[in-house]
Amino acid sequence: MKQRNLFLEILYAVLPAVSIACLLVLWMGVSGNRPDLIPTPAETWSRFADTFDKPIMRLSFFGHILASLRRVMTALLISWSAGILFGILIGWSRTGKSVFGSIFNMLRPIPPLAWIPLITIWFGIGETPKILIVVIGSIVPVIVNTQSGMERVEQLYLDVGTVFHANSRQLLFEIAVPSALPTILAGIKTSISTGWMVVLAAEMLGAKSGVGFLITRGMDSGDTALVLVAMIAIGIVGALLAVFISFVERMICPWLRKK
Amino acid sequence: MAEKKIRLRLDKLTKIYHTPEGEFEAVHEVSLEVQDREFLVLLGPGHCGKTVLLNMIAGLEAPSSGSFYLDEKEVRGSHGAVGMVFQKTGLMPWKTVMQNVELGPKMAGEDKKTRRERAKKYIDLVGLSGFENSYPSQLSGGMKQRVGIARAYTNNPEILLMDEPFGALDAQTRYAMEDELIRIWEQEKRTIIFVTNNIEEAAYLGDRIVLFSECPARVKEIYEIDLPRPRNNVDPNFLHIRQVIAANTDLAL
Numbered sequence: 001m002k003q004r005n006l007f008l009e010i011l012y013a014v015l016p017a018v019s020i021a022c023l024l025v026l027w028m029g030v031s032g033n034r035p036d037l038i039p040t041p042a043e044t045w046s047r048f049a050d051t052f053d054k055p056i057m058r059l060s061f062f063g064h065i066l067a068s069l070r071r072v073m074t075a076l077l078i079s080w081s082a083g084i085l086f087g088i089l090i091g092w093s094r095t096g097k098s099v100f101g102s103i104f105n106m107l108r109p110i111p112p113l114a115w116i117p118l119i120t121i122w123f124g125i126g127e128t129p130k131i132l133i134v135v136i137g138s139i140v141p142v143i144v145n146t147q148s149g150m151e152r153v154e155q156l157y158l159d160v161g162t163v164f165h166a167n168s169r170q171l172l173f174e175i176a177v178p179s180a181l182p183t184i185l186a187g188i189k190t191s192i193s194t195g196w197m198v199v200l201a202a203e204m205l206g207a208k209s210g211v212g213f214l215i216t217r218g219m220d221s222g223d224t225a226l227v228l229v230a231m232i233a234i235g236i237v238g239a240l241l242a243v244f245i246s247f248v249e250r251m252i253c254p255w256l257r258k259k
Numbered sequence: 260m261a262e263k264k265i266r267l268r269l270d271k272l273t274k275i276y277h278t279p280e281g282e283f284e285a286v287h288e289v290s291l292e293v294q295d296r297e298f299l300v301l302l303g304p305g306h307c308g309k310t311v312l313l314n315m316i317a318g319l320e321a322p323s324s325g326s327f328y329l330d331e332k333e334v335r336g337s338h339g340a341v342g343m344v345f346q347k348t349g350l351m352p353w354k355t356v357m358q359n360v361e362l363g364p365k366m367a368g369e370d371k372k373t374r375r376e377r378a379k380k381y382i383d384l385v386g387l388s389g390f391e392n393s394y395p396s397q398l399s400g401g402m403k404q405r406v407g408i409a410r411a412y413t414n415n416p417e418i419l420l421m422d423e424p425f426g427a428l429d430a431q432t433r434y435a436m437e438d439e440l441i442r443i444w445e446q447e448k449r450t451i452i453f454v455t456n457n458i459e460e461a462a463y464l465g466d467r468i469v470l471f472s473e474c475p476a477r478v479k480e481i482y483e484i485d486l487p488r489p490r491n492n493v494d495p496n497f498l499h500i501r502q503v504i505a506a507n508t509d510l511a512l
Contacts, residue, residue, distance in 0.1 A: 156345065157349060157351055159349065160349040161366075163318070164410075165366050165367065170366050174362075175351065178353040179351070179353065181353065255352050255353050255394040
């Protein structure tokens with residue numbers, strides 16, 4: 001039994017590497033036979049190395065990643081703080097829900113990119129409009145999750161609060177918010193991927209820096225290797241962000257740790 | 260013998276729920292006197308409104324009619340003198356044992372040092388020393404209910420309400436917890452109102468047993484149990500009381 005477990009452990013440790021290797025082999029196979037469809041891994045790698053010698057728009061490759069990252073992170077910090085506050089407002093207070101709930105439900109289905117024309121008229125084409133569009137996109141999951149977490153606080157915990165004489169502020173901060181925390185964090189995770197999605201689109205539509213700009217540049221000049229480099233970078237940065245956020249989750253919600 | 264002091268008096272407490280299917284009466288004109296420092300057991304079949312009665316005393320639900328008096332003063336809403344141990348423990352999973360136990364004094368704004376000292380005293384009393392920093396998910400069912408008891412005691416209630424606190428435990432743990440509860444009660448005498456649907460548990464714990472009828476709950480009979488403690492649940496007197504109560508109990512269907 002023990003032997004078998006050890007075997008499984010090793011298998012599960014090795015499998016991720018195997019599946020990535022398979023993907024690479026597939027990529028090599030396709031690019032070797034049909035070079036018009038996709039550049040080879042070697043070409044992509046050398047294109048990646050090139051970006052350090054020949055900056056694009058006076059920015060190195062990491063400069064572009066940083067530019068996107070800065071936009072996303074600024075926007076995310078805004079949507080996390082504003083989204084959690086607003087979610088608590090419409091999820092906890094009945095007045096808050098009846099005043100703002102229907103407005104939010106009407107604004108929610110509008111894709112963030114639909115705001116681009118208006119926002120361009122209002123704020124021009126600098127950093128602010130891009131960040132704003134990312135905020136519009138990424139705030140939605142934060143609000144939705146916070147609201148549902150706050151609406152679904154177990155009555156039992158609120159009863160305990162009543163029996164132990166919690167006032168309304170204590171009911172909110174000692175009981176409701178912590179019990180909604182796991183749901184809120186799930187919304188925050190979703191907001192990160194939404195944020196990336198929107199920043200890419202915003203950059204592709206008009207920017208002089210960022211990963212989205214790299215992709216547009218690669219498309220316009222037939223440089224598919226550059227497009228691939230940008231795509232892989234997005235994948236890696238996104239995965240790193242997800243790891244980081246699970247770490248933060250374990251810090252904030254220690255009671256959810258697996259034993 | 261000294262006159263027994265009345266702590267809590269219920270006067271024709273009634274609870275009616277208005278549901279789409281019509282009116283549903285859960286508690287019908289229950290009048291009771293609870294003496295100071297007694298262990299009172301409310302016994303009744305299945306779902307017959309015992310919990311509703313307890314929730315009304317705890318201030319979680321408002322009575323449809325009737326009133327109750329604490330030391331002859333009428334009470335409305337939740338009251339500092341009343342503590343409660345919940346059937347489903349109601350421990351907050353995001354709080355450690357210590358943070359759960361110190362809830363009451365923390366809500367009252369007591370400073371950290373004093374409230375932690377008192378919480379520690381009751382954590383020790385229920386036998387959970389060393390588990391202060393554990394989360395409820397790391398504890399067994401019996402241990403969780405001990406935390407619930409420590410939490411109620413730390414809030415210094417004069418009257419302790421217990422709503423089938425051992426209902427979810429296996430038989431062995433249940434017996435152990437009953438002994439534990441009696442030990443704590445003898446050490447820290449408070450008035451306890453204990454709800455159960457288990458006749459043996461009622462006879463083992465109570466000074467007096469209030470037997471309720473099937474829905475709506477109304478007082479059917481009150482038994483005084485003056486067997487010495489610790490009680491022996493195979494003693495002939497004990498078995499006799501058990502039989503008498505059992506014969507008088509409505510069957511819960």
